[in-house]
Amino acid sequence: MKFLLVAGYSESLTNFRGPLIEALIASGQEVHAAAPGLCEHPEVVAKLLAKGVRIHSVSMNRTGMNPWHDLKTLLCLYRLMRQIRPERVLGYTIKPVIYGSLAAWLARVPERYALVTGLGYAFAGESGQRTLLRRIATRLYQVALHFTHRVFFQNPDDRDLFVQRGILSAADKTVVVNGSGIDISIFSPMPLPAQPAFLLIARLLGDKGVREYVTAARLVHQQYPQCKFRLAGWIDDAPDAIAQAELDSWIQDGVIEFLGRLKDVRPAIADSTIYVLPSYREGTPRTVLEAMAMARAVITTDAPGCRETVIPGVNGLLVPIKSAEALAQAMLDLVRDRQQVEAMGQQGRRIAEQKYDVQKVNQQMLTTMGIFNK
Structure with a gap:
């Protein structure tokens, strides 16, 4: 056949x-x-x-x-x-x-x-x-x-x-x-790094919520300058693609650490404590599943495709789309409670095993x- x-x-x-x-x-x-x-x-x-x-x-x-x-x-x-x-x-x-x-x-x-x-x-x-x-x-x-x-x-x-x-x-x-x-044998749980670090992996599109992530990172950085804010991805050929000049300005500001396009995302996820995806709409976001399988708490939007991956307060938090302020508050809430972040990560792994x-x-x-x- x-x-x-x-x-x-x-x-x-x-x-x-x-x-x-x-x-x-x-x-x-x-x-x-x-x-x-x-x-x-x-x-x-x-x-x-x-x-x-x-x-x-x-x-x-x-x-x-x-x-x-x-x-x-x-x-x-x-x-x-x-x-x-x-x-x-x-x-x-x-x-x-x-x-x-x-x-x-x-x-x-x-x-x-x-x-x-x-x-x-x-x-x-x-x-x-x-x-x-x-x-x-x-x-x-x-x-x-x-x-x-x-x-x-x-x-x-x-x-x-x-x-x-x-x-x-x-x-x-x-x-x-x-x-x-998600292949749960390849994406396996990893211990959290000592320093709080956020990560977003996405094509650099406006609809992925990349601008909201950058704005929220700046707000959180004002209160917790020790936090890391990493962005991995690439500029895609699409109508709402982030311009190279805009990306360059984010890098020059010094708040965002740009990782570029990664062949293997596992080291970047392992170096993070919280995974963030402020997308406006998804099918089911693969990167969120990868982060869950590696026992990372997730912050994503209450949007189609994204909301299915997170049980609020169990394995992560949901925020409204296009709201950098709500995203920043969710990020602050988790930075202040490492024990909750660890518990959410363990629950995310359980959900990945059972559902994904x-x-x-x-x-x-x-x-x-x-x-x-x-």
Whole structure:
């Protein structure tokens, strides 16, 4: 049985979907993976080939709404599917979901699945540009998802939004899974460092709450100058990306320690005492799960995708979106109570084991798709 996984960017195949690929192979599937510019990432290619995956580079611009480019993506995916003739296709992130689902229907792939990992820029605000993009994305989702057999969501808010907006006609076509899951054997508990330290790992986008984090860090620094405030990530090609000049100004202020883009986030998490993600909306934030698995208290927003990861007062705190003042207060509350931070970290690890273990998440997806271990 041939299984085609369509990704929006190459590195996600190994960073986020590696365990899923391994589970598919273990169940007897011949796994094919397609992503834009895949052959330009030799490390990713080497890891996939070592697992026995067959790789395919496809034409796709991860961002942007150029209709000619997107038509080219649709045709490229259609030709690929006609060539390899998979029995099942799963696309994840916006364009693989939309154009992968349409191409799979046109190519008469027997079983078609989609994984909505988050709603992205268009659904995270109410500006004129976002409203227009949301209308376009809504219509494209309506058409594409009509031809899928099941749609996986990573939180119930996104699923409910798709049903309420009429993108999906009924909730019985949907399955909510606990994010992408986390390998709890790789992300293991680590002792807290002596000095209080906050950490945010994210693409440097306004919607990730990066500006609120920087503002809150400055407020906390005024009272607790011994605290460390670290930021890891990179400037992404997106409409609300942080400008290089703005990032440079934060670094020059001396409050924020910028770590850049990390291949392995575990040392940075181990060097922190509290993980912070002030995002406006997520599918399920992978970095929060990583921090929980490593026994770190979490401060995140009461927003779709984020709120599911934290039980307030148990493994962390929830704050309103776009409120640097509320975020700073939550950070101050935890700085003042190290015992609570330690207890929250232990509870976060327990929740990661019980709810977000990647093996449990993948088994739910495979069972839904009618794939069973040998």
